[in-house]
Amino acid sequence: MSVFVSGATGFIAQHIVDQLLEQDYKVIASARTEAKANELSKNFNNPNLTTVVTGDMSKLDAFDPAFKQYGSQIKYVIHAASPVTFEVENTERDILIPAVNGTKGILESIKKYAANTVERIVMTSSVAAISTFSESLDPKAFANEDSWNTYTWESAQVSPIDAYFGSKKFAEEYFWEFLEKNKDTLNIKASTVMPVFVFGPQMFDSSVKSKLNVSSEVINKLIHTPVDGKISPSLAKFIHVKDVAKAHVLAMQKDELIGKRLLLSEANYNSQDILNYLNNDFPVLKGKIPVGEPDQTAEGKPSKDITYDNSKSRELLGFKFRSLKQAVDDTAAQVLKHEGRI
Numbered sequence: 255m256s257v258f259v260s261g262a263t264g265f266i267a268q269h270i271v272d273q274l275l276e277q278d279y280k281v282i283a284s285a286r287t288e289a290k291a292n293e294l295s296k297n298f299n300n301p302n303l304t305t306v307v308t309g310d311m312s313k314l315d316a317f318d319p320a321f322k323q324y325g326s327q328i329k330y331v332i333h334a335a336s337p338v339t340f341e342v343e344n345t346e347r348d349i350l351i352p353a354v355n356g357t358k359g360i361l362e363s364i365k366k367y368a369a370n371t372v373e374r375i376v377m378t379s380s381v382a383a384i385s386t387f388s389e390s391l392d393p394k395a396f397a398n399e400d401s402w403n404t405y406t407w408e409s410a411q412v413s414p415i416d417a418y419f420g421s422k423k424f425a426e427e428y429f430w431e432f433l434e435k436n437k438d439t440l441n442i443k444a445s446t447v448m449p450v451f452v453f454g455p456q457m458f459d460s461s462v463k464s465k466l467n468v469s470s471e472v473i474n475k476l477i478h479t480p481v482d483g484k485i486s487p488s489l490a491k492f493i494h495v496k497d498v499a500k501a502h503v504l505a506m507q508k509d510e511l512i513g514k515r516l517l518l519s520e521a522n523y524n525s526q527d528i529l530n531y532l533n534n535d536f537p538v539l540k541g542k543i544p545v546g547e548p549d550q551t552a553e554g555k556p557s558k559d560i561t562y563d564n565s566k567s568r569e570l571l572g573f574k575f576r577s578l579k580q581a582v583d584d585t586a587a588q589v590l591k592h593e594g595r596i
């Protein structure tokens with residue numbers, strides 16, 4: 255039996271696919287376009303990987319052909335596809351609708367074509383689902399695995415970042431409600447994974463481009479800031495991409511994780527923490543990027559933005575998350591190698 259992974263061309267999903275193949279699962283991976291599906295097949299070069307093309311998942315039947323063809327083989331679904339972009343013309347059309355319709359669509363396709371075969375489903379939600387954007391910056395704010403943000407469809411359209419936060423809430427809310435409403439016909443056990451900023455290497459060196467996916471770009475930008483340049487401010491929490499992938503795989507395997515929302519966060523970071531690791535661990539960057547103020551770090555200090563309590567998720571998952579140093583070093587080593595600088 256196979257695992258269906260949606261949005262498999264994404265930064266996080268490629269690591270999920272890798273860990274699944276590593277554990278000898280057969281994987282059916284969806285891509286938006288034929289070209290991206292072909293690139294994924296070429297990069298993994300693994301007979302246990304099959305790719306399918308969905309087109310834009312704003313179309314509610316985007317997943318129908320895939321489930322019609324492979325539904326009888328699919329036991330697990332990992333739904334990772336969602337727009338992660340803030341450069342949009344229309345927040346409703348480009349962020350909210352694809353996120354929600356993608357979730358509606360995949361659930362309806364399962365119901366139509368794989369109701370008797372799918373047993374477990376894991377959805378990639380986000381910490382964005384549990385607070386508003388402004389709360390996420392507020393040192394007095396607090397959230398945990400039970401929290402939900404308060405966006406309405408209208409208030410989420412104010413800016414792309416609000417739309418992203420809203421999209422994750424609306425899609426995840428729909429997910430739990432659909433499974434609850436259909437529990438008599440669908441016997442599917444579900445979990446969601448809610449990561450903070452995800453750092454770490456691209457799955458394949460060939461995916462390194464001058465601009466990376468939204469979260470990896472935080473580190474990439476600092477690697478390319480000139481020594482006298484302005485340091486882009488960033489203050490949040492991070493988690494390593496390999497730990498995010500591992501949590502998805504465990505969520506489809508471990509019964510203790512059924513029905514849980516898993517909040518993945520290792521520690522606070524700011525731009526200075528990243529600069530310190532870049533300057534200390536990569537001699538090639540010394541004198542090329544800013545030093546900043548090395549003692550103005552966030553790691554290991556009380557939070558200056560929202561506080562998350564993810565103690566329940568850590569205990570349930572039962573593995574130690576990778577450090578910020580490892581996440582920064584893994585990302586930078588890949589970028590610098592790609593540029594021929596190390």
Ligand code: NDP
Nearest residue numbers: 261263264265266286310311335336337352380451452469
């Ligand atoms: P990526 O942008 O790398 O991956 C997103 C994936 O979704 C891609 O495969 C993309 O396809 C697909 N997708 C987006 N919009 C559509 C659409 N309209 N139709 C079909 N496919 C679409 O982002 P990440 O890997 O970072 O994110 C993956 C998941 O993790 C998302 O659900 C995101 O919300 C969540 N997440 C990410 C965090 C992070 O810091 N990176 C933090 C918390 C949650 P294509 O390649 O064609 O664009």
